[in-house]
Amino acid sequence: MHVDTLIIGAGPGGLACAKILAEKGVEVLVLERKAGIGAKVCAGGITWGGLISRVPETLAERSFCRQYIQTPLQRIYIEEENPIIATVNRKKLGTLMAAQAKDAGATIRTAALVRQINAHSVTVQDRQSKQVEEISFRYLVGADGSSSLVRKHLGLPNEKLGLGINYSIPGTAEKMEWHLNNKLFANGYAWIFPHAETISIGAYAPRQSISSKRLKNSLLLWAEKQGYSLAREQARAESINFDFRGYHFANTFLVGDAAGLASGLTGEGIYPAIISGEEVAKTIINPKHSRDVMDALIKRHAKHSKTVQLTAKSGLLNTILTELMTLSLRSGILKFEKLEMAV
Numbered sequence: 001m002h003v004d005t006l007i008i009g010a011g012p013g014g015l016a017c018a019k020i021l022a023e024k025g026v027e028v029l030v031l032e033r034k035a036g037i038g039a040k041v042c043a044g045g046i047t048w049g050g051l052i053s054r055v056p057e058t059l060a061e062r063s064f065c066r067q068y069i070q071t072p073l074q075r076i077y078i079e080e081e082n083p084i085i086a087t088v089n090r091k092k093l094g095t096l097m098a099a100q101a102k103d104a105g106a107t108i109r110t111a112a113l114v115r116q117i118n119a120h121s122v123t124v125q126d127r128q129s130k131q132v133e134e135i136s137f138r139y140l141v142g143a144d145g146s147s148s149l150v151r152k153h154l155g156l157p158n159e160k161l162g163l164g165i166n167y168s169i170p171g172t173a174e175k176m177e178w179h180l181n182n183k184l185f186a187n188g189y190a191w192i193f194p195h196a197e198t199i200s201i202g203a204y205a206p207r208q209s210i211s212s213k214r215l216k217n218s219l220l221l222w223a224e225k226q227g228y229s230l231a232r233e234q235a236r237a238e239s240i241n242f243d244f245r246g247y248h249f250a251n252t253f254l255v256g257d258a259a260g261l262a263s264g265l266t267g268e269g270i271y272p273a274i275i276s277g278e279e280v281a282k283t284i285i286n287p288k289h290s291r292d293v294m295d296a297l298i299k300r301h302a303k304h305s306k307t308v309q310l311t312a313k314s315g316l317l318n319t320i321l322t323e324l325m326t327l328s329l330r331s332g333i334l335k336f337e338k339l340e341m342a343v
């Protein structure tokens with residue numbers, strides 16, 4: 001079988017890319033190894049300003065004009081007129097994006113595991129029938145997440161990784177909270193993100209700064225103090241790749257986590273995945289498409305990465321910078337949007 005554009009991975013990056021390509025009449029096939037679309041270890045936080053034009057408001061489970069931030073020395077909240085962040089259910093987001101891509105004309109195959117990548121073809125196995133097939137392409141898009149096979153095929157290293165640990169527990173909570181504490185989470189943080197009928201409680205930190213075991217133990221201890229006993233709940237953890245090394249390599253493109261475009265500072269990756277997916281599609285349609293949007297995203301990403309490098313240098317420095325940042329947010333000198341990936 002031959003297709004014009006083959007996309008590996010039906011996450012937000014791959015689906016955003018597929019929709020734009022199909023809308024322009026490009027023959028596009030998306031291969032997804034999972035049996036269903038959308039389910040993903042994630043806190044489901046989307047920045048309102050960045051994503052609400054792409055995600056219908058009805059998909060937001062909860063939205064928050066106030067963000068509570070706690071450090072060892074300060075407990076503050078910042079408030080804006082419009083919601084700052086909303087929470088979404090990843091399965092619902094995936095289902096919607098897949099329907100949009102299919103309506104536009106894209107073909108999506110689930111339970112299709114790409115096992116090998118060659119210069120102009122891939123080997124894919126149907127996980128139900130076990131049948132193996134060779135599919136050739138003109139363009140290949142690696143939208144296959146943080147442990148991307150396409151990225152490996154390109155020979156790119158994966159040195160800058162973050163770890164996100166998430167517990168999704170039944171219940172409701174009123175406040176969206178961020179807790180920064182170097183002793184517990186190094187230069188990462190813990191969160192409480194309320195959804196409609198569940199609460200996402202978790203922690204994120206760059207892997208270079210803290211071991212996964214320590215991050216998890218700190219999260220459990222901290223959560224207990226917040227009134228959440230997580231010891232018997234199911235923890236789900238995944239890496240978040242922020243090692244960006246380019247996204248366009250001859251006839252092969254990388255988007256989202258595969259490209260290392262998630263924020264190393266916050267682990268925010270849905271927005272960069274959607275934007276890079278869309279921009280890659282536009283570049284395939286028109287090779288002269290302007291790089292402006294991607295350049296702005298890459299610039300913001302680089303700023304976040306620099307902050308990670310700086311705060312990873314010493315616990316004392318991280319503590320001082322965290323307190324200063326919180327103070328600046330409190331006084332309005334620093335806007336919360338500077339911590340977002342949306343530009």
Ligand SMILES: Cc1cc2nc3c(=O)[nH]c(=O)nc-3n(C[C@H](O)[C@H](O)[C@H](O)COP(=O)(O)OP(=O)(O)OC[C@H]3O[C@@H](n4cnc5c(N)ncnc54)[C@H](O)[C@@H]3O)c2cc1C
Nearest residue numbers: 009011012013033043044045114144145164256257269270
């Ligand atoms: C604990 C945690 C919390 C997070 N919270 C947030 C948050 O609140 N907000 C936010 O913006 N981001 C968050 N993120 C990050 C966010 O989930 C990712 O950045 C985002 O999903 C990246 O989208 P993507 O399309 O690039 O990749 P993914 O969503 O990872 O999609 C990749 C897809 O490729 C498929 N795939 C992989 N390999 C193959 C293969 N060989 N063959 C076929 N298919 C394959 C996978 O099954 C998957 O469906 C969080 C991450 C974690 C771990």
